[in-house]
Amino acid sequence: MTKVVAINGSPRMEKGNTAMVLTSFLQGMTDAGSDVELYYAGRLQVKPCTGEMLCWYENAGQCYIKDEMQALYPRLSEADILVLATPVYIPLPGEMQNLINRLCPLVEPLLETRGGRTRARFREHVKIRKIALVSTGGWWEKGNFRTVVCIAQELAENAGVEFAGAVLRPHASLMREHGELTSDGKAVLEAARRAGYELVQEGEMSDKTLEAIGRPLISEEELRHRLNQASQRAARRSSG
Numbered sequence: 001m002t003k004v005v006a007i008n009g010s011p012r013m014e015k016g017n018t019a020m021v022l023t024s025f026l027q028g029m030t031d032a033g034s035d036v037e038l039y040y041a042g043r044l045q046v047k048p049c050t051g052e053m054l055c056w057y058e059n060a061g062q063c064y065i066k067d068e069m070q071a072l073y074p075r076l077s078e079a080d081i082l083v084l085a086t087p088v089y090i091p092l093p094g095e096m097q098n099l100i101n102r103l104c105p106l107v108e109p110l111l112e113t114r115g116g117r118t119r120a121r122f123r124e125h126v127k128i129r130k131i132a133l134v135s136t137g138g139w140w141e142k143g144n145f146r147t148v149v150c151i152a153q154e155l156a157e158n159a160g161v162e163f164a165g166a167v168l169r170p171h172a173s174l175m176r177e178h179g180e181l182t183s184d185g186k187a188v189l190e191a192a193r194r195a196g197y198e199l200v201q202e203g204e205m206s207d208k209t210l211e212a213i214g215r216p217l218i219s220e221e222e223l224r225h226r227l228n229q230a231s232q233r234a235a236r237r238s239s240g
C-alpha cells in the first residue's frame, strides 16, 4: 500500500483554501488505495533549525532539537509520497519554511554533482520516492506560483526523488461564495480528487486534470476590480 504523508503549511489550517483543495486531493489518493496521514505545520510545535549541522557532522541523522519534529521524522521516513501543501506567501508561510529546514537530518551529508548542481540525497532509510505540491494563491495568474513550485522542485531534485508535479489553484477564494462552494469550486475539487487518484493509480497526474484545477474562474480585470473594491471599502471603514 502506498503511504502518503501530507503537510499543510497554511496558517488558516482546516478553514483555508489550501485545506479545501488538499482534502479533495488526499481523498483521491485514499480512493486509489493509499494510506494518508495529514499534518498541519501550524499545529506542530516545531522550532527553527539553528544551523549547527550536528545532524550531518556529529550525530548522523539525529536532530538535537527535542520537539514534535522527532515524532514526524519516522512518519516521513516511512512515506512513499510526500505532499507539501501551502498557500503562496511570497514565498511560504513561516511555519512551512521552518518545517522544510528541519528536513535536513533526512538528507545524507554526501555531496554529489548532478546536472551541474551540488546535491545530497535522502538517507537510505528514507523511503520517499516522490514529492508533490498542492498550492493555492489569491491572485489571478499561475505565474504567482513560480517560486513555490521551484522550492518543491528543488527539494525533490536535491534529494534525488521525483517531483510528481504541482496542483495549483489561483484566485482560490472564488471557489466559495458566502462560505458556500460554488459550482466552479465543486468542479475544481472534483478535479483535485482526480489528480490525487491519478498520482497513486497511474503514477502521474494528467495535464488535463491539472489544467481543470487551475483554470481561470473570471477574467483578470474582473478579479482586480473586485479585490480593489474590497480594499477601498476597508480603507473607508478604517478612516471612519
Ligand SMILES: Cc1cc2nc3c(=O)[nH]c(=O)nc-3n(C[C@H](O)[C@H](O)[C@H](O)COP(=O)(O)O)c2cc1C
Pocket (backbone or CB within 6 Å): 010, 011, 012, 013, 015, 016, 017, 018, 019, 086, 087, 088, 089, 090, 136, 137, 138, 139, 140, 144, 172, 173
Ligand atoms: C502574507 C500573504 C502573502 C500573500 N502573497 C500572495 C502572492 O504573492 N500571490 C498570490 O497569488 N497570493 C498571495 N496571497 C494570498 C494567498 O496565497 C491565498 O489567499 C491562499 O489561497 C490562502 O490560502 P489559505 O486560505 O489556505 O491560507 C498572500 C496571502 C498572504 C496572507
